[in-house]
Amino acid sequence: MPANLLDRLRSTLGDGAVLTEPADLAAYVADWTGRFVGSARAVVRPADTAGVATAVRLCTEAGVAVVPQGGNTGLAGGATPDDTGASVVLSLERLRRVRELDPVADTITVEAGVVLQAVQEAATSAGRLFPLSLGSEGSCTIGGNVATNAGGTAVLRYGMMRDLVLGLEVVLPDGRVWDGLRPLRKDNTGYDLKQLFIGAEGTLGVVTAATLRLFPATPRRATALVTLPSVDAAVSVLPLLREHGGGLLTAWELINRQALDLVLTHLPGARDPFGVAHQWYGLLEFAGTSDEVDIELEAALTAAFEQELIADAVVAGSPAQRASLWALREGISESQKVAGASIKHDVTLPIAELSDFVAEVGPRLVALMPDLRLVTYGHVGDGNLHYNLAAPADQEATLRAAAGDLTRAVYSAVATRGGSISAEHGLGTLKRDAAASYRSDVENDLMRAVKNALDPHGLMNPGKLVP
Template sequence: MSFDASAFVAKLRSIVGDKGLIVDEHGKRPYLSDWRENYLGAALAVVRPVSTEEVAAIVRLCAAEAVAVVPQGGNTGLVGGGVPPETGRAVVLSLTRMNRILEVDTIGYTMTAEAGVVLKTIQETAAAHDRLFPLSLAAEGSCTIGGNLSTNAGGVQVLHYGNARQLVLGLEVVTPAGEIWNGLRALKKDNTGYDLRDLYLGAEGTLGIITKAVLKLWPKPRDIATSWVAVPSPDAAVALLSGAHAASEDNVTSCELMSRQGIDFVLKHIPGAADPLAERHDWYVLLEWSSARARREGGNEGSLGAKMEAYLGEAMEKGLVLDAAIAQNESQARAFWALRENHSEAQKKEGPSIKHDISVAVGKMPAFMKEGLAAMRKALPEGRPVPFGHVGDGNMHFNCQAPAGWDKVRFMKHGEAISSAVYDVVVRYGGSISAEHGIGRLKLDELAHYRSKIELDTMRTLKRTLDPQNIMNPGKIVQI
């Protein structure tokens, strides 16, 4: 029997109604491409359900008609994981209308939310209840918690709180058969069989669709110290971090490393950006300490700010710090963070770039940086390296900006050589070619090349077993 697209769309309409269905090409367009505009897919429709039951009904219909389902949150990903295939026999299932906070348990330090809640809303809701949800990343104003969990997002506080996998207790998931698994358990101990939750965290929607989650909360910080530090090298940055753990009494929450090239791009393209220090330097660290203990009334003595000032002074005497500025208020701290968080936006405005989301052990970072930068420059001497990121947990966005004046077509002819050169060094250092962005479509070939046969075979076995029709976000992570 031939596929009747019109009848299929009519059935979708009967599930989600007119408000939950987008079929015109202009309306679909924002859902068919990625943030970096590297991919453009096609879809029969964009469906926007308002409940888990509607998600399940959509998936059952798609399974019956052999139509691919591409789950999508805020569509802020960088590897094409939320883009439908070009064939057009697919629906984009946007979860942004499922945006309710269902419960905040201040006693148990948990929050239950639907998958379409924007990360910033999660953070603000936690703060309103005098709690902290620590996941924080540049796209937090538009990315959704379902997407964060489906990609096992990292962000700037991983070294203290862990990545998304460590921030969730329970999930509700719609399976490829359209069944609903209710694993919304707020349990910190549960050894009753296989941990199904971990199957879906980081699976990029290829094994099922996360529809709700029970999230962990922490005490809201009462004392925060933020500094912008010029360092002579990545070696000094790692040494500074190592000593900071004890100096802060284990309160280091963020440690970000940036090169001057990235800062120059931010100052050039982001209105209001300003250099915190009077002189230019090659490398910078954004260091933040935070504690749930309140500052003492009537002075700075004993505060994290005072401890940070003393520590940076000692580090300067040792040659680990060239200059530093400690934020005197929240506004200054936000300005420091804006310089870090606007790197991706500034790179996009500067022109084409190749992004490498890599990780190595923190202790190996300085040696990797030297060898990796040399490999990148050898692959394209005219290229402009832009390394920045979470040196505190070993994750760097080891990017290469196109030479000034080059268009994307000309630059991308060198893309494979640049990425291969970088990834070969990463693997030699025992690192990962995808620390927090995922695999999506962008890194399919690299995953197949750098991971072992047994790992790939196990992934494919899982995919075939849970999604035998291969309708759940096909063409992402592994090909079957």
């Protein structure tokens, strides 16, 4: 690294915006899972878009790689520097302004460092809804949500982050700023450039602000946890929920017993609403503005009972009961982290293939490692499964040794069914090479062409997404 780069960064951004002490860097060079740990020459923390542009320009002129970072809650190592210590981590945590909220146009424009929960709360204060909902919403940031094309529990109704973004402001690898913060629903004036940066994981530029879609508030929620005999039953319930709920259907989540046991063990205050163990559970929610949500939920449950697709149900009778049911779903990831080592797979399949996938892959994996624990949960409505593998504490070394064979078995089954090995967590370094191996040569060539066109020197988040 050129000797004067840090001096130039300090002189333009301020001494407090450039961190170099090991103790200060520690939180920025390891990912949330603890699996990826790197090193960096410095962490740069600009306070605005102009500061980000200056930092990127100075690093590019010096030939130094830049690793953009938001809330650092990712699961694939996408915001973690490598171990060479030659790069600069560019943290967006100080870009925390809500620039504009327009309840008439149903838009909100926020900077990249704004925490997702803060956007939700700002929308609520204006009588609107920002529907993106994740387990990490109290710490993940909008810039990271854009960079990974975040999904979450409401994709069934509202779509991915890609569907919620109207415009972006992006600092390009050469330090120029593209102002694409257009709040327009219709704009056919050329390539939809914002889509290049959504899901690009900071490899094409640094997202500094976004204009997002808002929706009418849905103050009435009807929520139920049901027991299911199989994944096939969960898939069969989906048309009934759509038939009765229509546009009210917001979530249809799947949880297996292994996942629920983790939460019951590690989440304080969690309890089993049924008392008797079942193999599969489904969490469903209708959301709207009137009693219609309760009426349609009851009708959907009645139809599912009559067809013997569900065996039991608990309906939330209060906001506190709703929160306790959702805690059983949203606490899985954190509980699994506390429980110990695991191998995480975030896959998508055609919905009709979910049951066969689970039936085929589970026995294949257990044959490779008999004491394997299959922690399975996800979003039935969009075909996304978090198919995670765990083992008893005394077999964690065995689990790590078998990780390659286990993951190949999962990915092979996904690929043969026309699925995706990354649904909503991104590729980062964790899945970069595997994803490339399942893409066609044409697709890989197109991705490299885009990368080379926008980042010809390869300095934006190198080693991520594209091999």
